[in-house]
Amino acid sequence: MAVCAAIVGKDNSPKFFCCINPDEELTFQYKVLSSLDIIEEKLNPASKSASEMRELYLGQLYSLETCKIYGYVTNTKIKFIIVVDSTNMALRDNEIRSMFRKIHSEYADMVSNPFYIPGEPITSKSFDSSIKNIITGTV
Amino acid sequence: MSLIQANLSIYQNNLNIPQDLKVQPLALVGYSGLDIVNNAVHKSIWETFNNRTEKAPILYKIISNTHKFPVIKPKRNSYDWYIPKGILKRNWLNKYLQEVPAIVVIFYDLDWKDSLWNEKMIECASKVQSMRAAMEGRDTRILVVLIQNQLPIPEDPLAAERAIALCSSCELNSQSLYVLPHGQHLLGYTIRLETAFFDFCQNYYHNRVKIVKMHKEHLNKNSHQYLYVRHQFKMGFLNELKQDLHSAHKHYTLAYNNLLEIRIVDTNALEVRTVAGFINYKICKLLFALSLPRDAISQFKGHIDKFKNRLGFQELVFEHYAWLSKQYEIFGDIFDEAVKQGLPAVQIQHPGIYYQQAAQYAISRKDASHNLCSKIIAYPHPDPLEGLERMEFFGQRPWRPGKVSAEPPDPSTEANGIEAIQYLENQINHSSIIISLYGSAIAQYKIYKCPRIRRHLVLQMADECYNSKDFGKALTLLTHMLSDYREEKWYCIISNILEKAVRCAYLTANIQDYMQLSFEVLGSSVELSIEDKRRIYENLNRILKKQIPYGDPKLPHDVLQTAIILWQPVFGGDISIINLDMSQIVSCIEVKTRFVKPSFEIDQKVSLEVFVRSTCLFPLTFAQISVQVNTVNISSEFAVNDLADTSLTFHSKEVKRFFIEFEPDPNDINNEIEIESIKISIGDPAECSATLKFSGQATKPEHPELQHFKRSQHEVDFDNIKVVSKASIVPRHSKIMVKFEHAPPALVGECYEIYVSIINQELCGIKDLRVEILPEQDCNEVEFSCVPEFGTVKLPLILPTATTLSRSSKLTTSLFLRASKAEIKNIFVKITYRVDSDKPVISIKNETIVLPVVQPFEVTTRFLSGMMQTIHKFYAGENFGVMALIRCMSPWPICIEETSIEFITPVKSVEKDLQSIIAGSTISKEEVATELFLAVSDKQSDHNLAIGEYKVTWKRENGMSTITQVTLHGYHCDWIPLNLKVITPPYGLVRTPVTIEYHLLNQSSHLIQLDIGMEASEAFMFSGYRQTTVSVLPFSTKIFQYNLYPLLAGTVALPRLVLSIPENSTEGPALRQDQLNQLIERTIPFYIFVMPQLKGNPKLPDIIQKTNIVLKPLN
Incomplete structure (x- = not known):
C-alpha cells in the first residue's frame, strides 16, 4: 500500500494530489516535486534511455530514509507518481506497476469526462476515492 | 569563562x-x-x-x-x-x-x-x-x-x-x-x-607491520578486544605509509570488523563510535582512491546502519546526532574530493545527498539539544572536563580516562560530566552549522541538475534562518524561490511559502515586500485560511492609512514586540509612493489590455480596452488606473478618465472594462506602438499609496489548445480575452481617385504611354502632391521615362505634376515605358500628398498597374535553292534565297514602315539594289508578311552562318515608330569543285526549237574529268552531245549547248543530264557521285513549260533566231 499518489501535468503543474494522511500533504508535495527533477532527467532526449523509451513505467526514482518514490510517464508527458513508505517491504515492483496502470486508466476516463476541463486540476470526488482505493490496494 | x-x-x-x-x-x-x-x-x-x-x-x-x-x-x-x-x-x-x-x-x-x-x-x-x-x-x-x-x-x-x-x-x-x-x-x-x-x-x-603482526599471538579475545582493533589499525596505517593501499584497506577492514565485535555500553559508546568513524573514514577514502566508489558508498551505508541506533547516554543523545551528521558531512567531503579527482557522479548519487542528510541530522541534534540542554544554565564546578585537551585515547571521557568499561561509573562524577557537556552543547550555534550544510548540499544539487530539490533545500535553509531569527535572510531566500514555484503552479507549496514570507516581511517591517506578498496572498489560488486572508487584507488597509499592521497571533509575544518597534519608524517620515512590480506575480488583481484594432489611421483616435479582475475575497478600491504606451521614440502614460459609470471599487471576482483613447503622434506613422505596463494605484497619495505595475505583455497560455474549454459565467469572459499589446499607426486612408488610361498589352520594344489622371475627391484641396513610380524589385527589363525618350533615370521615378490640386479637380500626366521582355509586369504608383486643411496629415495612396507585355511579331526565315526548294545547307558560290516571314502577334494591327537587310560577310547580296517590298503594308494578328532576298556565300563554313541583320521599322496604327532588329541565322556552307549553271528559256513552243546551255564551272585548281550524257526523252528531239567525256580545266568553264525540239505541249520533263565520274579517272576523289547528283538536282530544272504551236505564222521568241537548220546525224 502506498501513502501518496500524484498526477502532474506536462508543464509540471500539479493536477491531482492525494495523501492517505492529510497532515503530511505538504511534505509529500515537496517530495513529489523534487522527484520531478529525476523524471525530467530521464525524459531528457539527450540521455540515451529516452530515445528508446517505450516503457511508461520509470521504476523507482529515488529512495529517502522515510519513503520510496516511483514514477510513470504517459506518452503525453503526464506524470504519475507514487510514494511508498520505505518500511513497507511487502510491495513489489510488479504491484507498483499495476497500480500505475490502474491510475492511468482512471485518468484516461477522467479526461474523457465532458465536465472536466483539460489542463485544470482534477477535483472530482469519485476520482479521488478511486485513486485512494488503488493506492491502498482495496481494489 | x-x-x-x-x-x-x-x-x-x-x-x-x-x-x-x-x-x-x-x-x-x-x-x-x-x-x-x-x-x-x-x-x-x-x-x-x-x-x-x-x-x-x-x-x-x-x-x-x-x-x-x-x-x-x-x-x-x-x-x-x-x-x-x-x-x-x-x-x-x-x-x-x-x-x-x-x-x-x-x-x-x-x-x-x-x-x-x-x-x-x-x-x-x-x-x-x-x-x-x-x-x-x-x-x-x-x-x-x-x-x-x-x-x-x-x-x-x-x-x-x-x-x-x-x-x-x-x-x-x-x-x-x-x-x-x-x-x-x-x-x-x-x-x-x-x-x-x-x-x-x-x-x-x-618490517614494522611484521612486528605488529607478531603481537597477535599473545592476545586473547576476552581482554584484548581493543588491541585487536588497534593492531589492525596500525598495520593498516603502516601499509599506507608504505603506499600499499590494498593491504592497508584489508587491515582497516579487519580493524573495523574487530571493532564491531566490541560490546557497546553507555560508557564506551563515544569511544567506539569515534574510532569507528575514523576507520570508516580511512576505508572510504581508500576505496575512492582505488576507484571503487560503489564499495565506498555501501561501506558508508553499512557503517551508518550499524551505528545509527547505538545512541549511548540518553542525556547526551545530541552527541550521537552530531556524530551522525558529521559522518555524513565527512563522507560528502570525501566524495566531493573524489569527484574533483575525476570520479563521475550522477543525479541520484552525488555528495549533495550526504550533505543534505548531514543537515537533517544536524537538525535532530539541535532538537535534542533543545530538549536536553535548555535547563542547564551554569557550568559545573570543579570542571569535570579538565584534561580534555590532554586525553591519551581518542573518544574517551575526561572524567573517566583510561578506565575499562567494565568498571562501574561513579554516578556523581558522571552526572557532573554530562551536565558540563550539555552546557557546552547549549553554547553551540546549531543554525549556522545547519545552514552551512544546506549551503554545501545546495551547491552540489545545482551541479547535478536537480533544480527542484535544490529549491526545496533553499526553503529548508530559509526555515533554519527563520528559526535562528534571521528573518531578513529568510525573506530573501523565500522570495527568490517563489518565482520558480509560481512557474509550476504548486499552489499548496506557494501558499506555504507565502505564509512564511509574509511573516518574515512583517517581522522585518519590510513594507514593500509585505504589500507585494499580501496582494499575492489575497489571490484566489493561494490556499490560506480565510481568517489569515482577512487579517492580511485588514493589514493592507492599515498600512494605507499609515497604521502599524497587526502581527500573526501565532507568533510569540516577544517577537511581535520587536517587530512593532521596527514598524514604528516606517511611518514616521514621508513615505513616497511604494512601487510594486506585479508582472511576475499571480496576485489578487489581474489585468489584461488590448488595442481595439490591430492598426489605427493617423487621423483616428487610438483606443484600447483595459480589463481588471479582482479575485480578492474582500472589496478593493483603487485610486487610479493608467496605461503606459511606448512608441519608438517616447513612452507616454494615459489614465482612465471616464469614470462616470464605473467606480474603481472591485468586489470579489468582479471584472471591469475601461476605455482609453488618445491621439496618435504623426511621427509614429508606420511604426508600432506597444502597451508597456498598466499601473494601478491604491490608497490616498496624501497618506500612503502604492502603485502596482502590471506587464502589458500577454502571458503565454500554458495550453493554448485547451484554452477554449474554459468558459466563464460572467458577462466579460476574462479568461478568454486575448491580450493585444501591440498596434501599428498607419497613414490616413486617401480619398483621391486615380485612373490609368492605356491600351494593354504593351508590345516589346515600343514606347508605351500610360495616362495617369488624378481626381481630388477630398473635402478640401491637397498640396505637396507627389506621384512616384516604382517597378517590381530587380526589374531591369523595363525602362521608365516621363517623356517619350529613354535615358537613364533614377528610380523611383517622380512624374512631373502640379503639386497642388483643388477640390474636385482633375490632373493628368503621362508615364512612358519600354519593355524588353514579354511577361506580366507590376508597376507601383505611390501618390503622397497633404490635405490642405488645418490639420495637414499626410495621405498615401498606393496603386498597382498590372501590365502584360507581348511580342509585336515574330520573324522567321526560310532558305531556298535556285529551284525554290527549301535547303538546309549552302554551297559556296551558289546562289540561295533568304525568305523573311513576319508573323504578327499583337492584338493591335501593325504597320510595317520599312524593312531592310544587311548581310554579314561572307554572305553578300546578289542583287545590287535591295528594296523592301512589304514596306507600307499593315498586318493584323496571325497574318504573315514575307519577302525574299537573293544571296550568295563566298566561303565555305563549318558552322552555321549568320546571314544578316533584318531590320523592321514598325508602329501601331497611330503610335510612334519603333525599330526592331533581328539577326537571321542560316546553315553551314559547303564547297564542291564543280558548279553547274543552266540557261533555259522561260518556255518553249511545240515544234519550235529552243536552246539550252549547260555551263560546267571548275572552281578548283585541279582538272576535272567527267562523263556527261543526255538521256532520251519522248517529249523532245534534241541535238548536242549524247554521251561524251569532258575535261574541265581549273578555273574555267565548259559550255554544252543543246537544241531542243519540243514535240508535246504542257509541263514536260526535260531530257535528263547525267554527270558521272569516269571509272578510270586518275584524279583523286575530289568529287563524289552523290555530290554530282545533288548538284544536278538543285541547279537543273526538271521541267519546262511548252506552249502549243501558235496558229498562223507565229513570231519566234528573240532568243531563237530563225535559221535554217540542217539536221544531220551526230557522229
Whole structure:
C-alpha cells in the first residue's frame, strides 16, 4: 500500500494530489516535486534511455530514509507518481506497476469526462476515492 | 569563562577527523647535516628534493643535532596481565608521521680527493655514531650521503678505496653510502637517491607491520578486544605509509570488523563510535582512491546502519546526532574530493545527498539539544572536563580516562560530566552549522541538475534562518524561490511559502515586500485560511492609512514586540509612493489590455480596452488606473478618465472594462506602438499609496489548445480575452481617385504611354502632391521615362505634376515605358500628398498597374535553292534565297514602315539594289508578311552562318515608330569543285526549237574529268552531245549547248543530264557521285513549260533566231 499518489501535468503543474494522511500533504508535495527533477532527467532526449523509451513505467526514482518514490510517464508527458513508505517491504515492483496502470486508466476516463476541463486540476470526488482505493490496494 | 571557551572548541573539534588522520600518509625521511639556512649548496639540495612535481610519497624532515626521538616503550613479552585502557592513542599517528623517520640520511661535504680526508672521515664517523646513539633501539636505518664538488670518475681506485675506509670507520655497509655530486645534474641525482630512499622506507614499514603482526599471538579475545582493533589499525596505517593501499584497506577492514565485535555500553559508546568513524573514514577514502566508489558508498551505508541506533547516554543523545551528521558531512567531503579527482557522479548519487542528510541530522541534534540542554544554565564546578585537551585515547571521557568499561561509573562524577557537556552543547550555534550544510548540499544539487530539490533545500535553509531569527535572510531566500514555484503552479507549496514570507516581511517591517506578498496572498489560488486572508487584507488597509499592521497571533509575544518597534519608524517620515512590480506575480488583481484594432489611421483616435479582475475575497478600491504606451521614440502614460459609470471599487471576482483613447503622434506613422505596463494605484497619495505595475505583455497560455474549454459565467469572459499589446499607426486612408488610361498589352520594344489622371475627391484641396513610380524589385527589363525618350533615370521615378490640386479637380500626366521582355509586369504608383486643411496629415495612396507585355511579331526565315526548294545547307558560290516571314502577334494591327537587310560577310547580296517590298503594308494578328532576298556565300563554313541583320521599322496604327532588329541565322556552307549553271528559256513552243546551255564551272585548281550524257526523252528531239567525256580545266568553264525540239505541249520533263565520274579517272576523289547528283538536282530544272504551236505564222521568241537548220546525224 502506498501513502501518496500524484498526477502532474506536462508543464509540471500539479493536477491531482492525494495523501492517505492529510497532515503530511505538504511534505509529500515537496517530495513529489523534487522527484520531478529525476523524471525530467530521464525524459531528457539527450540521455540515451529516452530515445528508446517505450516503457511508461520509470521504476523507482529515488529512495529517502522515510519513503520510496516511483514514477510513470504517459506518452503525453503526464506524470504519475507514487510514494511508498520505505518500511513497507511487502510491495513489489510488479504491484507498483499495476497500480500505475490502474491510475492511468482512471485518468484516461477522467479526461474523457465532458465536465472536466483539460489542463485544470482534477477535483472530482469519485476520482479521488478511486485513486485512494488503488493506492491502498482495496481494489 | 575562557576555560569554558577552550573546552567548547575542543568539544566541537573532537567530532572532526583529526588532522593526522586526514593527511595523506607519507614515508618519513630524516635529513641530518644539511644547513639550509647558511649553506647555499645545502639549500639548493633541500629544495631540489622538496620542490618537484613528481615526487615520491616521502616527507623529508630536517633533524637537528639536538632532536629528541620519542622514548621507546619497554618491550613486552607477555600480554597476560595487560589490560588496554583504550582503542587508539592520540599520539601514535603523529609519531609515525612526524617523529620517527623510516630512515635517517646524514649529509656530509666530502670529496674523494679532499686534502683533510682522514680528519673529515673521522668527523663523519662521529656524526654517524652520535645519530646511532640517539636512535638506540630503533631499527631506523642510517645512510650517509657525501656532497661532492667534483663529478665522480668511473673506475676511480682512490674513490673505491676511500669508500671502503669510510664505511668501515662509520660501521656502515657499503649500500648505505651515497655520493651526491653537486653540479649540473643535481635533479637527476636526487631522483635516483629518492628512489633508493623510498625502497629503504618501504622495507622499514614492511618490517614494522611484521612486528605488529607478531603481537597477535599473545592476545586473547576476552581482554584484548581493543588491541585487536588497534593492531589492525596500525598495520593498516603502516601499509599506507608504505603506499600499499590494498593491504592497508584489508587491515582497516579487519580493524573495523574487530571493532564491531566490541560490546557497546553507555560508557564506551563515544569511544567506539569515534574510532569507528575514523576507520570508516580511512576505508572510504581508500576505496575512492582505488576507484571503487560503489564499495565506498555501501561501506558508508553499512557503517551508518550499524551505528545509527547505538545512541549511548540518553542525556547526551545530541552527541550521537552530531556524530551522525558529521559522518555524513565527512563522507560528502570525501566524495566531493573524489569527484574533483575525476570520479563521475550522477543525479541520484552525488555528495549533495550526504550533505543534505548531514543537515537533517544536524537538525535532530539541535532538537535534542533543545530538549536536553535548555535547563542547564551554569557550568559545573570543579570542571569535570579538565584534561580534555590532554586525553591519551581518542573518544574517551575526561572524567573517566583510561578506565575499562567494565568498571562501574561513579554516578556523581558522571552526572557532573554530562551536565558540563550539555552546557557546552547549549553554547553551540546549531543554525549556522545547519545552514552551512544546506549551503554545501545546495551547491552540489545545482551541479547535478536537480533544480527542484535544490529549491526545496533553499526553503529548508530559509526555515533554519527563520528559526535562528534571521528573518531578513529568510525573506530573501523565500522570495527568490517563489518565482520558480509560481512557474509550476504548486499552489499548496506557494501558499506555504507565502505564509512564511509574509511573516518574515512583517517581522522585518519590510513594507514593500509585505504589500507585494499580501496582494499575492489575497489571490484566489493561494490556499490560506480565510481568517489569515482577512487579517492580511485588514493589514493592507492599515498600512494605507499609515497604521502599524497587526502581527500573526501565532507568533510569540516577544517577537511581535520587536517587530512593532521596527514598524514604528516606517511611518514616521514621508513615505513616497511604494512601487510594486506585479508582472511576475499571480496576485489578487489581474489585468489584461488590448488595442481595439490591430492598426489605427493617423487621423483616428487610438483606443484600447483595459480589463481588471479582482479575485480578492474582500472589496478593493483603487485610486487610479493608467496605461503606459511606448512608441519608438517616447513612452507616454494615459489614465482612465471616464469614470462616470464605473467606480474603481472591485468586489470579489468582479471584472471591469475601461476605455482609453488618445491621439496618435504623426511621427509614429508606420511604426508600432506597444502597451508597456498598466499601473494601478491604491490608497490616498496624501497618506500612503502604492502603485502596482502590471506587464502589458500577454502571458503565454500554458495550453493554448485547451484554452477554449474554459468558459466563464460572467458577462466579460476574462479568461478568454486575448491580450493585444501591440498596434501599428498607419497613414490616413486617401480619398483621391486615380485612373490609368492605356491600351494593354504593351508590345516589346515600343514606347508605351500610360495616362495617369488624378481626381481630388477630398473635402478640401491637397498640396505637396507627389506621384512616384516604382517597378517590381530587380526589374531591369523595363525602362521608365516621363517623356517619350529613354535615358537613364533614377528610380523611383517622380512624374512631373502640379503639386497642388483643388477640390474636385482633375490632373493628368503621362508615364512612358519600354519593355524588353514579354511577361506580366507590376508597376507601383505611390501618390503622397497633404490635405490642405488645418490639420495637414499626410495621405498615401498606393496603386498597382498590372501590365502584360507581348511580342509585336515574330520573324522567321526560310532558305531556298535556285529551284525554290527549301535547303538546309549552302554551297559556296551558289546562289540561295533568304525568305523573311513576319508573323504578327499583337492584338493591335501593325504597320510595317520599312524593312531592310544587311548581310554579314561572307554572305553578300546578289542583287545590287535591295528594296523592301512589304514596306507600307499593315498586318493584323496571325497574318504573315514575307519577302525574299537573293544571296550568295563566298566561303565555305563549318558552322552555321549568320546571314544578316533584318531590320523592321514598325508602329501601331497611330503610335510612334519603333525599330526592331533581328539577326537571321542560316546553315553551314559547303564547297564542291564543280558548279553547274543552266540557261533555259522561260518556255518553249511545240515544234519550235529552243536552246539550252549547260555551263560546267571548275572552281578548283585541279582538272576535272567527267562523263556527261543526255538521256532520251519522248517529249523532245534534241541535238548536242549524247554521251561524251569532258575535261574541265581549273578555273574555267565548259559550255554544252543543246537544241531542243519540243514535240508535246504542257509541263514536260526535260531530257535528263547525267554527270558521272569516269571509272578510270586518275584524279583523286575530289568529287563524289552523290555530290554530282545533288548538284544536278538543285541547279537543273526538271521541267519546262511548252506552249502549243501558235496558229498562223507565229513570231519566234528573240532568243531563237530563225535559221535554217540542217539536221544531220551526230557522229
